[in-house]
Amino acid sequence: MLRIWAKVYKEEHIAAQTTYESDEKFTYANFFKYLAEICGSLDIPTPVLLKTHLFNYAKFNHVVFRPRDFMESVDFEKLVLERLS
Numbered sequence: 001m002l003r004i005w006a007k008v009y010k011e012e013h014i015a016a017q018t019t020y021e022s023d024e025k026f027t028y029a030n031f032f033k034y035l036a037e038i039c040g041s042l043d044i045p046t047p048v049l050l051k052t053h054l055f056n057y058a059k060f061n062h063v064v065f066r067p068r069d070f071m072e073s074v075d076f077e078k079l080v081l082e083r084l085s
Contacts, residue, residue: 002026003084006038010076016042019084028054038081045072047079057081 001023008016020038024030032049039046047069057063062082067074 002034004034004038005082005084006042007080007082008042008044008076009078009080012077015076016044018042028058031057035081039079042079044074044076044079045070057083 002021002025004020006018006020007014018038018041020034020041022034031054035049036046047065048071050069053063053065053069062080065079065081067077
């Protein structure tokens, strides 16, 4: 089972959060799909996914997206995705 906790931070506080759950097996090939569905549920734009984001998620079980990672302007400080066991 796949579970990802997504948090949107504004002024160093959690402004919005959601937990993405799926019965499918986690694969890095589908990570952008997970990210797009999470951002859709939070009603925020989807950030650009770079290889460094995937490496951080693989190594540290979380990844941080800053406003510079989005093509559109956003009104929050960061989007954090954290793997839940």
